[in-house]
Amino acid sequence: MNAPRVRFAPSPTGYLHIGGARTALFNWLYARRHGGVFVLRVEDTDQARSTQESYQAILDSLRWLGLDWDEGPEVGGPHGPYTQMERLALYAQTADRLIDEGKAYRCYATKEELDALRKEAERQKKQFFYPHLWRDKTSKDWPTGAPYVVRFKAPLAGETSFDDEVFGRITTPNDHLQDFVLLRSDGVPLYNFGAVVDDVTMKITLVARGRDHVVNTPQQVLLYEALGYPAPRFAHLPMMLAPDGKKLSKREAERYDIPVSVTAYRDRGFSPDGLLDYLVRFGWSHGDQETFTRRELIDLFDFSTASRADGKFDMKKCVAINHKIVKDDRFTPRAAYVAAARPFVEARGHRPDTEHLARALDTVRERARTYAEVADAVDYYFREPPALDDEAKKRALVPAAVPLLTRLRELLAGLERFEPDALRAALDAELDWKQVGPPARVALTGRASSPGLHEVMSVLGKTTVLARLDAALAIAAAG
């Protein structure tokens, strides 16, 4: 078989949703796995909702995730343009061809007319079915100058089936199909038509998308048939639901503090690899393995081990997976970790040099799960004076701590080297850390908890350590 061609076709009507990111990921993995082509196509035919901001946000999000496309906006390709509103002529031409061949027809029924019928059906609790008002008319019946839509002449009997890569064979009866609209009265195509025309002309060989699209597939299969092209293979992915089993809409997700846009994950300090590793296990698995490098994912990915059951999003697990990815050098090299953490540290007003930052980060890497947590955990290294936690101050910086801190200061003052080992050698035999630890920790970090104090002092350096001890001593004596 030739190299497969897959696509991700978002509509720029909002940010890139994590469900969309998962779809993009599966397509991308499939393309990379088989040396295929990953096409990005923008389905911007909903002019009322499409925005330039959202278009940009989606591209940015995909880039942030590292899901690079081989053909599409801003990179071009031989099958462009890759934005549907720039392909209107093609749809019109294709629709005319179908009309000529008697496979589609002009329908002059107005929206108002149909809305009334739809309402009536609803009132009678019956499924609305488009009465074949214009199905059998010919060009002689067309009113001149009146607006019309182009409808597909759907088969009245029989059934349509396709073999889904993850669900197997799916068959639906044709008598359920409406004469669905191909082209709106303004000449803009509707989803099913636009997608099929584009998939045909862009030579897409496999369509992977959310399970909510299986109902569209029979119509699309029929369209391929009418157009005279073989249908591509289809792979539908189970849905990602909110913890309560409802659709993971923005509103629903907010109730559970689940961000739905990829940009929100970026802003919360997630690693793209961490997010992707969580998403990839949603509907796909490789035995019990939970964390994968990008390379492993590409080598392992296959629709045959995809699952069919919908799943519920679990933020705690998502964070846990991110933690694993971020703290492990195998997934996130130290330099990449430092670079990724930097913006979050800078957002707090700090501008440490790389060496200082890196050493500070080394002390918190095990414990912080996101870059946002990392930045918080490392804040006192760069803030002068460190933010002092009230509760910690009240408990630790008391008069009784004065002699302990004084002793620590004396020992430190005579030390030259502040490496953790040197500190250990000089202090551990002289001090009872159970006593000194709590006040010293608050003095040095302003908090009740922190990494080991030897490491903290080492990163802080002698001058800062002594200054902070002095400041704490003053508070303790006064308290």
Add this chain to the structure above:
RNA sequence: GUCCCCAUCGUCUAGUCCGGUCCAGGACAGCGGCUUUUCACGCCGUUAACGCGGGUUCGAAUCCCGCUGGGGACGCCA
């Protein structure tokens, strides 16, 4: 309502295709403990699932049927 799809711990899942190795394994969360100057990390332990009912079979989480439950869709949205 109609059509389509799905069904293993609270959650993501392994096992289901090729019935026995599964009194169902892993991970996250929970709980208990160890470690520790604190908080984490780590380690050890533990709670917890084959939706229900019928078949088929010597034997079913695995195959068949029904039920129940859940989801998707029914637009001049995508």
